[in-house]
Amino acid sequence: MGRAKITMEPISDPKKRKFTFNIRNENMIQKARQLATLCDINVPMILYSDDQETPQIFSPDHDQLKRLIDVYKRTGPEGIKYYALSDYYTDRKIKIEEELVKAKKKNLEAKFPSWFDFLDNCTEAGLRKFAEGLEKKNH
Incomplete structure (x- = not known):
């Protein structure tokens, strides 16, 4: 049998919220590494929480991340295709x-x-x- 569904709402207990954030953060980074390896692409990711002083940046290639940010700044948000x-x-x-x-x-x-x-x-x-x-x- 499957697991019970989790309702999507903020976790009220700060300790549980931080624990859940850390677990899911590790899983997101693992999935990004797998995607980068399997598809031979660069997968940069910036994670930021109000609890953190600085954002956490994941990118196998920091130079590529800087180039991507520069491209984003040049083209602006209207040049980027969002897929909702x-x-x-x-x-x-x-x-x-x-x-x-x-x-x-x-x-x-x-x-x-x-x-x-x-x-x-x-x-x-x-x-x-x-x-x-x-x-x-x-x-």
Whole structure:
């Protein structure tokens, strides 16, 4: 069986809050290291709590972190793409709608074919005969 869900609200006991922060902080740094190793990317992370005097910085390459901060300062917040949870659902909805349109088109083509494969290899005389047959059915 799974663990009980934790309600997302601030922990009132300062001792428990600090303990939880330290545990989750270590886990975040471990995940950042794994992501950096597995994907061969630089994963800088700045963690700051009101209890700390200075922010905790994690980066395998401090020069890369400085370059990233400089790029951020030059481009500004409007140059950085933020991807929120609502963006994820919007993108997912668009993708599902596109798949639905394709499926509807495929079903329509299966139900009412617009082209017969045997016409691809037909001679001109055969095509004329087929057209005459269609005309006879329309009258």
